Amino acid sequence: MTPWIEKVARDDLAAVLPSELSPADLDLTVDLAADYGLTSLNKVLFLMSVCGDTGVDLGAFTEADVAAMHTLGDVISALGKHVPQEV
Numbered sequence: 001m002t003p004w005i006e007k008v009a010r011d012d013l014a015a016v017l018p019s020e021l022s023p024a025d026l027d028l029t030v031d032l033a034a035d036y037g038l039t040s041l042n043k044v045l046f047l048m049s050v051c052g053d054t055g056v057d058l059g060a061f062t063e064a065d066v067a068a069m070h071t072l073g074d075v076i077s078a079l080g081k082h083v084p085q086e087v
Contacts, residue, residue, distance in 0.1 A: 002080060005054055009076050012049040016042040028073035043069075050075065056082045 010023035018037050032038040038046070047066065051058040060082045069075045 002083070005079050005083060006076050008053045009050050009072060009079065012053060013038075013046055013072055013075075015049070016046045018042075026072055028076070029071055031070050032072065032075075033070075047075070050079065054079055055084045 006028075007023070010026050013026060013032075013036075014021055014023040016038070021036075026036075030036060032043065043066075047061075047069075048058060050056075056079050061078065065078060069078060
């Protein structure tokens with residue numbers, strides 16, 4: 001896992017969460033919806049933001065890929081497979 005991807009993902013997730021958790025307090029293994037209260041709309045906003053910030057085309061992910069992103073760790077892992085080489 002690339003540390004900068006994790007930092008960007010933590011920052012972007014903290015920005016859309018209904019609670020006021022700091023990026024450092026986010027657990028990579030916690031369910032985004034069940035435990036952090038991330039709504040479907042906020043998940044889309046989060047993914048759009050994190051993809052934009054990492055240079056990953058959101059179109060690289062299928063509906064099934066997005067549905068399988070249950071934790072922050074899942075998102076980071078998925079992003080890591082698509083980050084442009086020049087980043």
